[in-house]
Amino acid sequence: MLTKQNVVNTGKQGAVNMKRNLTITILLVLTAMLLAEDIIIESYVDKTKIGLQDQLKYTIEFSGEKAGEIATPDIPEIDNFRNMGVSSSSSSSYSIVNGKMTSKIRKSFAYILQPERTGNYIIPPITLKVKGKTFTTQPIFIKVVAGTTEPLPKTSRQLSRNDTSGKLEDNLFVLAEVDKKNIYKGEPITVEFSLYTRYDPYDINDLSFSSEPVFNGFWNEISFRAKRIGFSSAMLNEQRYHKMPLIRIVLIPTRTGKLEITSLEMLVDVRIQSTSFFDFGSTKRYSIKSKPIYINVKELPYENHPEGFSGAVGKYTLSSSVSDTELKIGDSFTYNLSIKGTGNLKQFEVPALPEIKNLRFLDPEISTKINSDKKTGTKSIKYLVIAQEKGVFNIPPISFSYFDPYQKKYIIKQTREYTLNVQEGDMTFISSSAAQSSVEREGDDIxxxxxxxxxxxxxxxxxxxxxxxxWLLFILLLLVSYxxxxxRQKLSGNLDYQRQKQANKILRKYMKTAADHAGKGHIEFYSAAQLGLSSYLADKLKIPRGSSTDQLLTEVQKKTDSSAISEKISSLLEKCDQSRFMPGGFSSNNIENDFIFMKEIIADISKTKI
Amino acid sequence: MKKLVLILLIISFSLLLIGELKIDKVFQNALNEYETKNYENALRDFLSIENEGLINADLFYNIGNCYFRIHQIGRSILYYKKALEIESDHASARKNLEFALTLTKDKQETSSEDVIRSFWEKLFDSLSINLLAVIALMIFGLIILLTCFMIVFYRNRERTVPIFITTVLIFFLLIFLLLGFLKWRAYHFLNEGVILTPSAIGYSGPSEDFTRVFTIHEGMIFEIEREEGNWSLIKLPNGLGGWVHKEDFELIKL
Known part of the structure; x- marks a missing residue:
C-alpha cells in the first residue's frame, strides 16, 4: 500500500524517476511474499491410540528461514484433554543450490496432553496467527483406551504372584485413607494419602503432585509431607505392596453435612527396564489420582449440653495449679490452668474465670502447644492475679466441658478449689499501668x-x-425615661422656660445669703435681697435682667391687677437703695424686720399668677 | 372593725402555719420510713402531702422512688415524668427515669439517634421553664435599660454600637421567649400518659371488637391524641397509633 502510494506521488513528479521506482517497488513486494510463504506449518502426534494413563505428545512445527523467531503459540483448550505443558526445540539446516545458500530452520512446540476419559476424540484444527498470517492445522483423530498402551514396567520380583494383574491401576495407585468417616463437627480426623505400588521401588524415579486435594468445610493442617522417596512394605486387601506415605493432614470439620475430600493427582516417573542388551530402558510418566472421599459430619447433640460449653471436642484432661496461697497485699501469683488431650485444641475458648472481689485477674496468657501429629497437645492458660485486700479468698472450682465423640456425650471436668490467705503487706503499690483498672459499675439502682x-x-x-x-415595670421605665x-429637650430648647424654671432656684440662692446676712445684722443683706428679688422677678416676668425698678414694677402691676404687691416690692427695693447710700443707718433689728418683710413679699408673689 | 380584720388575719395565718408544720412532720415521718425501708408507709405519707395540693418536683421524685421500691415501675415512671414536667432539668429524676425505663418490657428510646435532634432535646431539657422565664426577663430588662440609656444620654450622638447590641439582644429574647412558650404549651397542653397495668392492648377503634394493633406493657410512655368515651387514641413513640382503654393508663398531669 505504502509503496503504491509512493508510485503515484513520484509519477506526478516525472516519468524518468517513475520507471526506477517501479522496479524497486516490485522487488520489495516480491521479497515480502517470499518471506511470508517461507513458513510452513505442520502438526502431528506421537501416537493415535493411547491409554488413559499415558500422555500424548502433540507437536506443532514451523519451518522456514525466519521460523526461529516464532514465539510459543497459545493453543486453545482441547476438549477431553488437559494441557500439561509445552516444550520447544529448534533445528536448522543449510543447503547450497546453484551456488546459492539457503538456510532452513525448524521450530517445534511439543504440547503434553493428558486424556481425561476413554473414547474417540479429535484434536480439532487449530488456527494460529504467526507473523501476521493465519495458519490452520489439520485435525487429528485419537483413540483413548483404558489403562495404558505402553509396555508396562515389570512388577517387583518379590511381590510377583500368579494372580498379579498386569494392569497399571492395580500396580500403581494413590490411596486416601481416613481414620473415621462418620464424625461430629469439631472432631479431628486424619487423612493420609499414600502411594502403593508393586513395581520395584528403585524404578520409581520421580514424583510430583499435579493437583492437591481441596478441603472445603474443614480446618486443615498438614502434619506430614514426604520429602524424599522411601517405600516400605505394607499389606492391603491381603496383598503385599510397596507403600510410600505422601501426605498426612489433620482435618477438623467446621460445617455439618456430607463433605468431600477431593482427589490428589500426581505424576509418577517409572523406569521401564531394558528387555535386551541393546535396550537401555526408558522412563515413562504416569498420571494417577486418588478417589474422592466423603465424610459425614454430624452436629453435636444439643441435649444435655453443659453451660459454658465452648465447642471443645475430643478427649481432654484438666489440671490447675496456684503458685502461692500465702500472700501479702499487692503480691501477685499465677493461676495455671492446662487442658491436655486430643481434639480441636485451637478451636475452643478457654473457660472463663469467675470474678472474685479484691483479687484482680490480669488478662490471661494463653498458649497452645500442638504436637507434631496436629491432634494432641496442651492448652495452657496463665492468669496473673494481684491480691488487693487482706482476707481469705476462695477461688472456686473452674469447670471445663467437652464433647467426647467416642462416648458420644458431654463430659465436665473441674479443677479443685483454692483458698488464698492474704495478709497485710507493706502496701507497696504496683505502679505499672497494666495493674491499674478504671472503676467499674458493680450495680445499678435508682x-x-x-x-x-x-x-x-x-x-x-x-x-x-x-x-x-x-415586664410592665420595665415598659413603664421606658416610658418614664422617654x-x-x-x-430635657424642652429645657435646653426654650430659654424663657428655662429661666422661669430656674427663677426659684436663683431666688433661693439669694435668700440664703440674705438670710445669712440678716442673721448677723450685716448691711450686705440689702444688696443680696435686691439682687435676688429683681432677678427672680425678671426671670418670672420674662423681661431682661437688669431692667429698671420701674419697669419691673409696671410688669408686676400688669400681671397682678393690684398695686398692693408692687407697692410692697417698691418699698423694699427703696430701702435697699437707701442702704447703699447710708450704710450706717440700719440697725440689726431693722434688717431682721426687713428680712421678714421680704419673705412676706415672696409669699405674696407665689400666690399671684406670676 | 380594723381590729376584727387583724384578728382574722392572725388566725388564718397561724392556721396556715400549723398546716405547714403538720405537713413538715408528715414529710419527716415519710423520710424516716423510707430510710428504714418501709416504702409502703413512706409512700402513703408522701401521697398525703401530694393530696394537700402541693406541686413540687422533689416530692414527685420521692414518690417515684417509693413506687420503684415497691416494684410499681409504671407509677414510678409516671411520677418521674411529673417531676420532669415541672423541672425538666431535674437531674436525679431524669437519671432514675432512664434507669426505670430500662426495666420496662417495651423498648423505649430515651434519646434520639439524630445528633442535631438530640442536641436540641438536651438543650430543651436542660433549661427549665422557670429558668427560661428568668433569662427572658433579664434579657428584656437589659434591652430596656440599653434603650433608656440611648434615649436619655445618646440623644445627639452616634448610636451604631448600642443599636447593634440591642438588636442582638432582641434576637436572643425572641429565641428564649419561643423556647419558653413551647415549654409552657407542653406544660399545659401536652397529653402524655403512662401504662400502669401489666399490659394493655391497642385496638384500631374505641372498642374491643376492633382489630388488635399492638400490645404494650407497664411503663410505656405515649401521647394521647383523642378521647372517645372510655377509650383514648394514643400514639406510641415509634409512630404506632391505637385505642387503649382509659383504665390502663394515667395521664401525666399535675
Missing part, C-alpha cells in the same frame, strides 16, 4: 430520695402575675 425539700409549690413564672408585672428625655 438514686436516693431528696430529703431537704422546701415544701413549697413550684410556681410556673409564666403563669404568675408578678412576673408579668416586672418623658424625662423629652423634658
Amino acid at each position: 438514686g436516693f430520695i431528696i430529703t431537704n425539700i422546701k415544701l413549697k409549690d413550684n410556681p410556673i413564672y409564666f403563669d404568675e402575675f408578678g412576673y408579668w408585672l416586672i 418623658i424625662y428625655a423629652n423634658e
Whole structure:
C-alpha cells in the first residue's frame, strides 16, 4: 500500500524517476511474499491410540528461514484433554543450490496432553496467527483406551504372584485413607494419602503432585509431607505392596453435612527396564489420582449440653495449679490452668474465670502447644492475679466441658478449689499501668430520695402575675425615661422656660445669703435681697435682667391687677437703695424686720399668677 | 372593725402555719420510713402531702422512688415524668427515669439517634421553664435599660454600637421567649400518659371488637391524641397509633 502510494506521488513528479521506482517497488513486494510463504506449518502426534494413563505428545512445527523467531503459540483448550505443558526445540539446516545458500530452520512446540476419559476424540484444527498470517492445522483423530498402551514396567520380583494383574491401576495407585468417616463437627480426623505400588521401588524415579486435594468445610493442617522417596512394605486387601506415605493432614470439620475430600493427582516417573542388551530402558510418566472421599459430619447433640460449653471436642484432661496461697497485699501469683488431650485444641475458648472481689485477674496468657501429629497437645492458660485486700479468698472450682465423640456425650471436668490467705503487706503499690483498672459499675439502682425539700409549690413564672408585672415595670421605665428625655429637650430648647424654671432656684440662692446676712445684722443683706428679688422677678416676668425698678414694677402691676404687691416690692427695693447710700443707718433689728418683710413679699408673689 | 380584720388575719395565718408544720412532720415521718425501708408507709405519707395540693418536683421524685421500691415501675415512671414536667432539668429524676425505663418490657428510646435532634432535646431539657422565664426577663430588662440609656444620654450622638447590641439582644429574647412558650404549651397542653397495668392492648377503634394493633406493657410512655368515651387514641413513640382503654393508663398531669 505504502509503496503504491509512493508510485503515484513520484509519477506526478516525472516519468524518468517513475520507471526506477517501479522496479524497486516490485522487488520489495516480491521479497515480502517470499518471506511470508517461507513458513510452513505442520502438526502431528506421537501416537493415535493411547491409554488413559499415558500422555500424548502433540507437536506443532514451523519451518522456514525466519521460523526461529516464532514465539510459543497459545493453543486453545482441547476438549477431553488437559494441557500439561509445552516444550520447544529448534533445528536448522543449510543447503547450497546453484551456488546459492539457503538456510532452513525448524521450530517445534511439543504440547503434553493428558486424556481425561476413554473414547474417540479429535484434536480439532487449530488456527494460529504467526507473523501476521493465519495458519490452520489439520485435525487429528485419537483413540483413548483404558489403562495404558505402553509396555508396562515389570512388577517387583518379590511381590510377583500368579494372580498379579498386569494392569497399571492395580500396580500403581494413590490411596486416601481416613481414620473415621462418620464424625461430629469439631472432631479431628486424619487423612493420609499414600502411594502403593508393586513395581520395584528403585524404578520409581520421580514424583510430583499435579493437583492437591481441596478441603472445603474443614480446618486443615498438614502434619506430614514426604520429602524424599522411601517405600516400605505394607499389606492391603491381603496383598503385599510397596507403600510410600505422601501426605498426612489433620482435618477438623467446621460445617455439618456430607463433605468431600477431593482427589490428589500426581505424576509418577517409572523406569521401564531394558528387555535386551541393546535396550537401555526408558522412563515413562504416569498420571494417577486418588478417589474422592466423603465424610459425614454430624452436629453435636444439643441435649444435655453443659453451660459454658465452648465447642471443645475430643478427649481432654484438666489440671490447675496456684503458685502461692500465702500472700501479702499487692503480691501477685499465677493461676495455671492446662487442658491436655486430643481434639480441636485451637478451636475452643478457654473457660472463663469467675470474678472474685479484691483479687484482680490480669488478662490471661494463653498458649497452645500442638504436637507434631496436629491432634494432641496442651492448652495452657496463665492468669496473673494481684491480691488487693487482706482476707481469705476462695477461688472456686473452674469447670471445663467437652464433647467426647467416642462416648458420644458431654463430659465436665473441674479443677479443685483454692483458698488464698492474704495478709497485710507493706502496701507497696504496683505502679505499672497494666495493674491499674478504671472503676467499674458493680450495680445499678435508682438514686436516693431528696430529703431537704422546701415544701413549697413550684410556681410556673409564666403563669404568675408578678412576673408579668416586672415586664410592665420595665415598659413603664421606658416610658418614664422617654418623658424625662423629652423634658430635657424642652429645657435646653426654650430659654424663657428655662429661666422661669430656674427663677426659684436663683431666688433661693439669694435668700440664703440674705438670710445669712440678716442673721448677723450685716448691711450686705440689702444688696443680696435686691439682687435676688429683681432677678427672680425678671426671670418670672420674662423681661431682661437688669431692667429698671420701674419697669419691673409696671410688669408686676400688669400681671397682678393690684398695686398692693408692687407697692410692697417698691418699698423694699427703696430701702435697699437707701442702704447703699447710708450704710450706717440700719440697725440689726431693722434688717431682721426687713428680712421678714421680704419673705412676706415672696409669699405674696407665689400666690399671684406670676 | 380594723381590729376584727387583724384578728382574722392572725388566725388564718397561724392556721396556715400549723398546716405547714403538720405537713413538715408528715414529710419527716415519710423520710424516716423510707430510710428504714418501709416504702409502703413512706409512700402513703408522701401521697398525703401530694393530696394537700402541693406541686413540687422533689416530692414527685420521692414518690417515684417509693413506687420503684415497691416494684410499681409504671407509677414510678409516671411520677418521674411529673417531676420532669415541672423541672425538666431535674437531674436525679431524669437519671432514675432512664434507669426505670430500662426495666420496662417495651423498648423505649430515651434519646434520639439524630445528633442535631438530640442536641436540641438536651438543650430543651436542660433549661427549665422557670429558668427560661428568668433569662427572658433579664434579657428584656437589659434591652430596656440599653434603650433608656440611648434615649436619655445618646440623644445627639452616634448610636451604631448600642443599636447593634440591642438588636442582638432582641434576637436572643425572641429565641428564649419561643423556647419558653413551647415549654409552657407542653406544660399545659401536652397529653402524655403512662401504662400502669401489666399490659394493655391497642385496638384500631374505641372498642374491643376492633382489630388488635399492638400490645404494650407497664411503663410505656405515649401521647394521647383523642378521647372517645372510655377509650383514648394514643400514639406510641415509634409512630404506632391505637385505642387503649382509659383504665390502663394515667395521664401525666399535675
